[in-house]
Amino acid sequence: MVSTPGPFSVAALYHFTPLEGLEGLKTKLAAFCCARKIKGTLLLAHEGINGTVAGEESAIDALLVHLRDLIPALAAMDVKRSTAREEPFKRMKVRLKREIVSMGVEGIDPNRLVGTYVEPQDWNALIANPQTLVIDTRNGYEVALGTFQNAVDPETESFRDFPAWAGEHRAAMEGRPVAMFCTGGIRCEKASAYLRQIGVEDVYHLKGGILRYLEEVPAEQSLWQGECFVFDERVGIGHGLVEGEASLCHACGRPLTAEDRRSAHYREGISCAACIDEYSDADRLRFAERQKQALLAASR
Structure with missing residues (x-):
């Protein structure tokens, strides 16, 4: 009998604080996460850190301690913990960015002036x-x-x-x-x-x-x-941070409710009511073949 892994621990985190030595931080964090099979995305910029990661609970606990050891200013970092039944991310990415959340306006500093x-x-x-x-x-x-x-x-x-x-x-x-x-x-x-x-x-x-x-x-x-849309395989979560019923339209990437999936325009992996007029017949054929291959891969 093959054992089924327990729920994955998910941590959504961010903090605005001046950061230096970003290349070194990127290397250390990528190595730390990969060694513990943590997956997700961490964004580093001179204005701070932002990201969501998932893995075994002990691994995520260790990462949060490691982050605060590397960057003492992250002692006040905002972290939201939740769980996922299945692994919500496919790989681990640590990226350097101009902003940890892209507004495109210079000089915005929540540590200086904020609501x-x-x-x-x-x-x-x-x-x-x-x-x-x-x-x-x-x-x-x-x-x-x-x-x-x-x-x-x-x-x-x-x-x-x-x-x-x-x-x-x-x-x-x-x-x-x-x-x-x-x-x-x-x-x-x-x-x-x-x-x-x-x-x-x-x-x-x-x-x-x-x-x-x-x-x-x-x-x-x-x-x-x-439901609250989240940027991982869970798609949506509800009260108590439990996984919801939403899914994604794999043609356009929009979230779908149960009612959306009952639409006559919904075909799994091919179309939904929101994107039915956005793609050509050639696109739909390509989506249908992609969906076929995805189902075959899942069955294997």
Whole structure:
């Protein structure tokens, strides 16, 4: 009888802090993770660290200790822990970047100027205030899977689109509380720093992001609707950080709910209702062959 591995431990982490010696850090972290069969992605930049990794619980525990030993400033690093039934990543990548979350605006430093951090337990009261402008700083395909009640969707395709959207809607932010959120807290933290830099004063953001909210706020008290999109094989997670029912359309990469999969336009690996008009017949034939090969590989 072949034993089945237990659940994988997943850690989503980030911290804004000045980093130097990035090449050396990259080499050390890649070797450490590969030696312990940890997979996922870590991004390093002069502004800090960001990433999500998965492996055996003891390996992830060891990595977090190792990170804080290598970089003492990471003692205050924000880490969200969850589990996955199957390995959520295929390989380990440690990459050097200009930014750990790409906004494309120079001089944004959350350690210097940032909005007010809001604990998950206090979030409901803030966003229930009818005067509060609640902004989802994630991309459109993430918002489609789930979001908070009454949140504004900027309909961005990339976080780099946020500054332009904020400039166009700045008048709506004047004289009222602005509350922002994202998956793990990094995008809304940087977005709040950007709004403060352009002169918006009453800015708040959800500490630890949606993940911390779903972990700490009971479902019966929640103002969250749907699942939270995550960038790994789990696709979506719900309250208690349990895996949800969402899957991916392997034609366009969008997340799909159970209702989406009941659409007449949904064909596994080939199309969904959102992308049915986006590809040619030749593309569909290619997708169908790819799906066939994927099924054959899975059966083997």
